[in-house]
Amino acid sequence: MKPELMEILVCPLCNSKLSLRITTEENGEILEGTLHCSNDQTVYPIEDSIPNLLPTSDY
Numbered sequence: 001m002k003p004e005l006m007e008i009l010v011c012p013l014c015n016s017k018l019s020l021r022i023t024t025e026e027n028g029e030i031l032e033g034t035l036h037c038s039n040d041q042t043v044y045p046i047e048d049s050i051p052n053l054l055p056t057s058d059y
């Protein structure tokens with residue numbers, strides 16, 4: 001994903017802004033990393049340059 005995506009990405013649970021931690025970056029594109037919601041402490045993975053904002057926990 002492009003870093004610019006951070007401008008529009010929000011936590012799907014609470015609509016808060018997410019903070020980015022980059023693990024692997026190439027040519028200005030984020031390949032692997034995590035997105036953190038500081039409001040509810042949810043962590044979303046970025047894998048193969050795709051941010052996965054789907055909730056992973058079952059209810």
Ligand SMILES: [Zn+2]
Pocket residue numbers: 011012013014015016037038039040041042
């Ligand atoms: Zn949240």
